[in-house]
Amino acid sequence: MNRTLCVALTTTALTAGAVNAQDYTKYGIKADVPGACSFEAIDAKDYTGRTLNIITHAIPVIGEPTALHATQFQELTGATVNVVHVPFGDLFQRIMIPFQTQQQAYDVLFYASLWLGDFNPFFAEVPAAYQETSGMKSVTETYRGIATVGGKMVQYTMDGDRHYLKYRSDVFSNPEMQAKFKEATGRDLTVPATWEEYNEVAAVFNNFDFDGDGAPNFGTAEVTKRDDLMFSAFISRVAPYAKHPDVKGGFFFDLETMTPLVNSPGWVRGLELFVAAQASMPPGGTSFGLGDEIFSFGGGQTLMSYSWDDAFVQAMQPDSPIRNKVAAAPLPGAKEVWNRTTNAWDTFETPNQVSYVTWGWSSAVAAASPNQDMAFDYLCFFSNEANTLADLQIGRFGVNPYRAEHFDAAFYQTEMGWDANVATTYADTLKSVDTAQNQVFDLRVPGVGEFMSSLAAGVARAQAGEATAQEALDGVAAEWTAIVERIGKDRVQAAYANVVALEDK
Amino acid sequence: MYRQKYLFLLPGLLVLVAIILFPLLFTIRVSFSSWDVYNPGLNWVGGENYGRLWEDARYWEALLRLTGLTVGTVLLQYTLGFALALLVWREVVARRLFRVLFLIPMMTTPVVMSVLWRTIFHESLGPLNPILEGIGIGAVPWLSQSTWSFIAVMIVEIWQWTPFMFLLLLAGLLSLPNEPFLAAKIDGAGPIRTFLSVTFPMLGAISVGAILIRLIEASKIMETVYVLTSGGPGTSTETSSYYIYIRGMRDFQIGYSAALSLTYLIIMIVTLTIVAKLLVRALVRDQA
Numbered sequence: 001m002n003r004t005l006c007v008a009l010t011t012t013a014l015t016a017g018a019v020n021a022q023d024y025t026k027y028g029i030k031a032d033v034p035g036a037c038s039f040e041a042i043d044a045k046d047y048t049g050r051t052l053n054i055i056t057h058a059i060p061v062i063g064e065p066t067a068l069h070a071t072q073f074q075e076l077t078g079a080t081v082n083v084v085h086v087p088f089g090d091l092f093q094r095i096m097i098p099f100q101t102q103q104q105a106y107d108v109l110f111y112a113s114l115w116l117g118d119f120n121p122f123f124a125e126v127p128a129a130y131q132e133t134s135g136m137k138s139v140t141e142t143y144r145g146i147a148t149v150g151g152k153m154v155q156y157t158m159d160g161d162r163h164y165l166k167y168r169s170d171v172f173s174n175p176e177m178q179a180k181f182k183e184a185t186g187r188d189l190t191v192p193a194t195w196e197e198y199n200e201v202a203a204v205f206n207n208f209d210f211d212g213d214g215a216p217n218f219g220t221a222e223v224t225k226r227d228d229l230m231f232s233a234f235i236s237r238v239a240p241y242a243k244h245p246d247v248k249g250g251f252f253f254d255l256e257t258m259t260p261l262v263n264s265p266g267w268v269r270g271l272e273l274f275v276a277a278q279a280s281m282p283p284g285g286t287s288f289g290l291g292d293e294i295f296s297f298g299g300g301q302t303l304m305s306y307s308w309d310d311a312f313v314q315a316m317q318p319d320s321p322i323r324n325k326v327a328a329a330p331l332p333g334a335k336e337v338w339n340r341t342t343n344a345w346d347t348f349e350t351p352n353q354v355s356y357v358t359w360g361w362s363s364a365v366a367a368a369s370p371n372q373d374m375a376f377d378y379l380c381f382f383s384n385e386a387n388t389l390a391d392l393q394i395g396r397f398g399v400n401p402y403r404a405e406h407f408d409a410a411f412y413q414t415e416m417g418w419d420a421n422v423a424t425t426y427a428d429t430l431k432s433v434d435t436a437q438n439q440v441f442d443l444r445v446p447g448v449g450e451f452m453s454s455l456a457a458g459v460a461r462a463q464a465g466e467a468t469a470q471e472a473l474d475g476v477a478a479e480w481t482a483i484v485e486r487i488g489k490d491r492v493q494a495a496y497a498n499v500v501a502l503e504d505k
Numbered sequence: 506m507y508r509q510k511y512l513f514l515l516p517g518l519l520v521l522v523a524i525i526l527f528p529l530l531f532t533i534r535v536s537f538s539s540w541d542v543y544n545p546g547l548n549w550v551g552g553e554n555y556g557r558l559w560e561d562a563r564y565w566e567a568l569l570r571l572t573g574l575t576v577g578t579v580l581l582q583y584t585l586g587f588a589l590a591l592l593v594w595r596e597v598v599a600r601r602l603f604r605v606l607f608l609i610p611m612m613t614t615p616v617v618m619s620v621l622w623r624t625i626f627h628e629s630l631g632p633l634n635p636i637l638e639g640i641g642i643g644a645v646p647w648l649s650q651s652t653w654s655f656i657a658v659m660i661v662e663i664w665q666w667t668p669f670m671f672l673l674l675l676a677g678l679l680s681l682p683n684e685p686f687l688a689a690k691i692d693g694a695g696p697i698r699t700f701l702s703v704t705f706p707m708l709g710a711i712s713v714g715a716i717l718i719r720l721i722e723a724s725k726i727m728e729t730v731y732v733l734t735s736g737g738p739g740t741s742t743e744t745s746s747y748y749i750y751i752r753g754m755r756d757f758q759i760g761y762s763a764a765l766s767l768t769y770l771i772i773m774i775v776t777l778t779i780v781a782k783l784l785v786r787a788l789v790r791d792q793a
Binding site for chain 1: 563654734736737756757
């Protein structure tokens with residue numbers, strides 16, 4: 001009798017629970033994750049009659065998830081959400097001009113996180129309640145650091161980016177290719193641990209059909225097109241030569257004096273190797289933009305590449321000819337590192353590897369927004385655990401791992417069907433970037449666009465043979481000095497101190 | 506009473522002030538400020554931006570490059586446009602079809618065309634290099650070598666804007682009176698003599714107009730460079746408009762880019778005025 005009663009009560013309770021709990025899987029998530037930003041929590045809010053204005057990137061990268069979650073937010077809360085999509089080339093000025101002219105055009109902003117130095121005076125601090133949500137607490141220390149300026153969290157983390165090495169694991173493990181490499185170089189074929197090794201491997205496997213598909217393959221695909229994020233590729237190559245693990249106080253500048261370091265021997269060595277690698281690129285590879293790099297490596301044309309997740313994700317698409325034939329590794333390092341305190345090259349037995357935590361989309365709420373409560377709710381909903389796990393699986397969304405649980409290889413095996421080796425190298429590499437002792441971050445200071453534009457122009461001159469590496473970078477250093485003077489040394493220095501604090505932690 | 510007539514001019518004048526004069530005056534004012542990413546607003550820095558501009562080698566190099574690009578493309582557009590117009594001027598098979606076909610490039614958005622051409626020129630994935638290899642010419646580094654990149658930009662410009670020349674010159678040809686041609690025929694002039702002595706001189710005024718319009722438009726080239734080469738390799742295809750875009754929109758140096766723009770505007774007005782006078786003197790007989 002008692003047993004029958006218990007079963008009856010349990011059945012009633014379960015049935016009642018099922019009736020009360022909403023099914024949010026229709027929104028494309030696997031299951032709602034309880035918390036302050038969950039579907040259920042946001043569903044309980046009522047913003048009927050209020051309007052939220054959002055500016056974001058064009059569809060699909062970030063623009064598509066922005067619009068998707070805006071529609072969901074609108075349905076759940078009754079708010080009217082307007083989303084403005086802007087091409088990347090116009091995004092900075094479309095955000096900056098309303099800020100400078102004191103127009104309250106947008107409540108929520110999506111933008112490149114490296115622009116923080118320019119935008120942060122106009123951002124609202126993320127309220128403590130949102131910093132305490134489960135989703136925000138599981139953001140790794142690296143990405144929380146990126147969101148923070150002077151101890152204040154002003155960016156709402158919804159993406160994590162970094163550069164890492166991608167390579168064709170099927171070629172590296174092929175005995176025939178190993179023999180070919182040994183014959184050419186006298187050493188075993190290994191995943192490059194230094195940029196010299198990278199260039200050597202790329203040269204050996206350049207311009208021949210190493211995968212037997214009838215089309216020639218090439219050594220390396222890199223982002224080399226000026227004004228198309230080439231500066232990030234260049235910094236990846238420079239970092240291990242110029243970011244000494246024992247020298248603190250700045251990678252781009254000497255923090256104390258604000259003297260540019262871009263023409264120091266470490267930077268010059270990196271540029272020389274960047275230029276030398278052009279011989280191992282596919283036809284047209286010396287003018288590859290990010291899209292070209294993605295399709296070159298992701299399409300199986302090249303042996304190696306390094307940049308963000310996109311090319312790796314492209315290679316792992318279900319219809320990709322090289323699905324599960326790729327692997328990830330940390331960026332190559334350097335055995336000789338320039339020590340700017342002693343003005344000498346230091347030699348390392350184990351290569352100096354530097355993790356470059358570069359770019360990443362970010363979001364924020366305008367300080368002048370009258371809808372800050374709704375704006376932060378939207379961002380916490382956008383990046384809640386359930387949405388993020390769904391977004392991570394759609395490559396074109398541009399949302400990449402940034403929470404501790406995102407570095408679990410099992411997720412990529414079970415949810416995305418990756419082979420164990422692929423998933424493990426991917427998750428381990430991302431985790432290693434996140435926990436590395438020697439890291440470089442973007443130059444997040446006022447005028448970063450100007451600094452990077454100048455750097456890209458100088459590097460492009462060396463690539464085109466218009467100047468030597470030293471001449472090109474001397475020119476960049478002179479421009480950087482002028483930019484610092486124009487914007488104000490104190491301002492740039494104060495902002496740069498935040499970057500150095502992240503690197504020297 | 507007659508003073509009231511000026512009231513009728515007022516709407517037009519207001520529109521003129523709003524859309525031409527105000528932006529121009531505002532740009533002049535901005536060019537004397539240091540408005541940039543950290544100093545918004547119209548402070549006064551005197552001629553600082555103009556002094557900086559004077560020493561900006563990249564700006565002057567871009568201007569020189571633009572001159573070569575503009576003159577080269579417009580001359581080729583004129584020659585090709587004239588040839589095509591002559592081709593379909595007289596009775597030829599499917600004349601109407603050809604006239605429409607020749608106009609298609611001009612009617613397409615420059616950005617879209619540039620994206621298509623970038624795909625065509627793509628040295629790994631594009632169709633052009635395999636064709637060139639197939640006919641024994643060999644692959645060309647269209648977008649990765651300085652000289653070829655410059656030529657690639659020229660090809661796209663010529664392809665897109667030759668139809669404009671074609672259109673104007675064909676209209677001019679169709680409006681020509683028949684008598685001079687009959688007279689030339691009676692005098693025994695052959696086709697070349699007729700062209701040199703009758704057709705070409707009679708199209709002088711239209712030629713000057715077409716060339717000037719294209720010089721003005723070509724000197725503003727921006728989209729093709731932006732999409733095709735981003736000014737590279739190095740700075741080999743960087744034109745004035747693209748450089749001003751970089752300084753203004755990418756670097757957000759609003760004050761400096763205003764100074765660059767105004768200087769560019771003045772140089773263009775002076776240069777094109779001189780060019781116009783020279784062209785009229787050379788091609789329009791009545792003015793000679």
